[in-house]
Amino acid sequence: MFVRAYLRASTTEQDADRARESLQAFADSHGLRIAAWYVENESGASLARPELFRLLRDAQPNDILLAEQVDRLSRLTGPDWEKLKGEIATRQIRVVALDLPTSWMMATAQTDEFTSRMFQAINGMMLDMLAAVARKDYEDRRRRQAQGQAKAKAEGRYKGRQENVARNASIATMLSKGLSWSQIENAVGCSRATIAKIAKRAA
Known part of the structure; x- marks a missing residue:
């Protein structure tokens, strides 16, 4: 065991x-x-x-x-x-x-x-x-978040999540050099979903 x-x-x-x-x-x-x-x-x-x-x-x-x-x-x-x-x-x-x-x-x-x-x-x-x-907790939090964003948009305060430009540029560079996703994940501390998004941009 x-x-x-x-x-x-x-x-x-x-x-x-x-x-x-x-x-x-x-x-x-x-x-x-x-x-x-x-x-x-x-x-x-x-x-x-x-x-x-x-x-x-x-x-x-x-x-x-x-x-x-x-x-x-x-x-x-x-x-x-x-x-x-x-x-x-x-x-x-x-x-x-x-x-x-x-x-x-x-x-x-x-x-x-x-x-x-x-x-x-x-x-x-x-x-x-x-x-x-x-x-249920996950869905409740998502609903409250959406309500907060809708209110902020209506008041002209919502700008959305800001992209980490420097980090994403580093990921793109590592991808171009042939590093594996696991190596990039460990080096940058990002999710595989983020790597996939950057890889799709570069394709």
Whole structure:
């Protein structure tokens, strides 16, 4: 059994590594060793998350996917959450989240089959509930943001998000020199979506 820690932030302006210390402290307190870290800056509302799916490909049956909160794993729509949950179930990965105490029992080997199955059922139900809450929170924030932008536009105050010209020029230069997207992502600290946008411009 390996513990694979997943860290995610939505944008490059946010620190995806922020929760590393909390995950390490949880692992230490439960006698676990984190075998690998998977860190990315991608939206939790999208299934386009390379590091999450690299974790799933790397994982073996009974490995643990450790996350700070369920919303780090999913702010997905219902159908997309079912796809991700199905992938996790197919690979027999145990999800443990710091904000989901019922999942903590998944971090220890179960000798009693009945107890193990009960906790799996309860944990699955709680995961579904928190994933739904995370999606609602995402949609509520997007709606409030759109309302704020509409008001600002009506008052002539909205200018939109300003492009990081210097960063994007650096990305274009690195692309022209043949650097891989992963190399650029690590060097600049941007998302793959940003690289894709710059690559499309240069095409």
